[in-house]
Amino acid sequence: MNAPAPRFFAFDNTYVRDLEGFYAPWKPTPASKPVLIRLNEALARELGANPAVLASLAGVEALAGNRVPEGAEPIAQAYAGHQFGGFSPQLGDGRALLLGEVIDCQGQRRDIAFKGSGRTPFSRNGDGKCALGPALREYLISEAMHALGIPTTRSLAVVATGDMVRRDRPLPGAVLTRVAASHVRVGTFEFFATHQGPEQVKRLADYVIARHYPALANSTQPYLDLLAAVAERQAELVARWLGVGFIHGVMNTDNMTLSGETIDYGPCAFMEAYSPSAVFSSIDSGGRYAYGKQAGIARWNLARLAETLLPLIDADTQRAVKLATEVIDAFTERHAAHWLAVFRAKLGLDDTGEADADRGLIDDFLLTLKHQQLDFTLAFRALTAAATGDAARLQGLMAEVPDFADWQTRWLARQPIRTPALLAAMQQANPAYIPRNHRVEAALDAAVEHNDLAPFERLLAVIQSPFDERAADTEYGEPAPSEFTKTYMTFCGT
Numbered sequence: 001m002n003a004p005a006p007r008f009f010a011f012d013n014t015y016v017r018d019l020e021g022f023y024a025p026w027k028p029t030p031a032s033k034p035v036l037i038r039l040n041e042a043l044a045r046e047l048g049a050n051p052a053v054l055a056s057l058a059g060v061e062a063l064a065g066n067r068v069p070e071g072a073e074p075i076a077q078a079y080a081g082h083q084f085g086g087f088s089p090q091l092g093d094g095r096a097l098l099l100g101e102v103i104d105c106q107g108q109r110r111d112i113a114f115k116g117s118g119r120t121p122f123s124r125n126g127d128g129k130c131a132l133g134p135a136l137r138e139y140l141i142s143e144a145m146h147a148l149g150i151p152t153t154r155s156l157a158v159v160a161t162g163d164m165v166r167r168d169r170p171l172p173g174a175v176l177t178r179v180a181a182s183h184v185r186v187g188t189f190e191f192f193a194t195h196q197g198p199e200q201v202k203r204l205a206d207y208v209i210a211r212h213y214p215a216l217a218n219s220t221q222p223y224l225d226l227l228a229a230v231a232e233r234q235a236e237l238v239a240r241w242l243g244v245g246f247i248h249g250v251m252n253t254d255n256m257t258l259s260g261e262t263i264d265y266g267p268c269a270f271m272e273a274y275s276p277s278a279v280f281s282s283i284d285s286g287g288r289y290a291y292g293k294q295a296g297i298a299r300w301n302l303a304r305l306a307e308t309l310l311p312l313i314d315a316d317t318q319r320a321v322k323l324a325t326e327v328i329d330a331f332t333e334r335h336a337a338h339w340l341a342v343f344r345a346k347l348g349l350d351d352t353g354e355a356d357a358d359r360g361l362i363d364d365f366l367l368t369l370k371h372q373q374l375d376f377t378l379a380f381r382a383l384t385a386a387a388t389g390d391a392a393r394l395q396g397l398m399a400e401v402p403d404f405a406d407w408q409t410r411w412l413a414r415q416p417i418r419t420p421a422l423l424a425a426m427q428q429a430n431p432a433y434i435p436r437n438h439r440v441e442a443a444l445d446a447a448v449e450h451n452d453l454a455p456f457e458r459l460l461a462v463i464q465s466p467f468d469e470r471a472a473d474t475e476y477g478e479p480a481p482s483e484f485t486k487t488y489m490t491f492c493g494t
Contacts, residue, residue, distance in 0.1 A: 192308075
């Protein structure tokens, strides 16, 4: 390893400092010929870094793992996880390294981590590498989610390594630099509950409370309240996913963060024709993580977190189980309230209506989309236009739908006057542009197979401004050809 690179970030690494024994110190594997593919300059500035310095030769070497930046203390974090319902007692950062933490310009603590930087003690039989395509996919989708206003990890940079990685065929390798509120997962709690017991779980829980839920520091029931607080964030997060048709694809417990951010953009996709059973992940043959099952899976994952916290919640096991069960059982209602808020906004409704009646109105619209196989994003965008007096698009979509006029009459009667604020909220709830799956695949194919980043850059520019329609971007709002969607599958791929 070469001499340390210049000081790119002001690191302050509490995970290393406070949680010794929760990780393995490790160094990234150097890349043979690192080339900067994409740098998120705005995010770099948020983190207090100079984009020009990060784009310099020394910066690219640091982002490739060839030099450890001053102040960084790279570690591979330990965690376990339930994967498709089956428990794996040891997973951990098999191809990732946490470089360290910084305080951003808003005073928020954030992790800076590598993905694809080589083998670690947790790699098992993997090579620890990442192919360029999946790194660019995560960059695109995570930045799209951020632009949509959904809590998410972010992508700071993609560096091509100059090395090939072997998957079903040799592919160019890359290192993604990911930024997160933290990388503590439900699976992190599962690892220490399984291997080391309640004292280590308590250390981890206290750390999470201090970092993410400081208001709980003086609680009389901090660990029960932690469970409730995490459940609240996840209830809202999944509701926000559903509002844009996002399907995570691999909602294992090692992919659920305690911070409430979306993490891991492997076999994810955005739904086009509305269907609660929509699945695009090649490894989800049973539909466990289908669009309409995501809230139930979040609840299931939270129950696994609750199991790790039981000894901390109460010394009496039966009482601990009763208290934790009450929190888990309340998740369904918590999520339903967030879902209603999300879809009220999508229909341009205020919160004064009767909840069951509004749910019925929403459900009836969704049933129309399902039965007619209508595009989720386009239909809600057409509804937004109709709310402002331009009904042509909605009429065109629904011209052959029996009884749609009756639904529209009910919808207009429910909210006869929409204030400018309500209309603005409706527009912000219904994007014109999402990362359409065929556009994503075309951009990745051009980058990987033809060394052409222009389609990637063009798509990125579109999805970073998702709510304002632009004539020049009309084609990016159009669904994929039906034959594409019928056979489309996503893969973990990294």
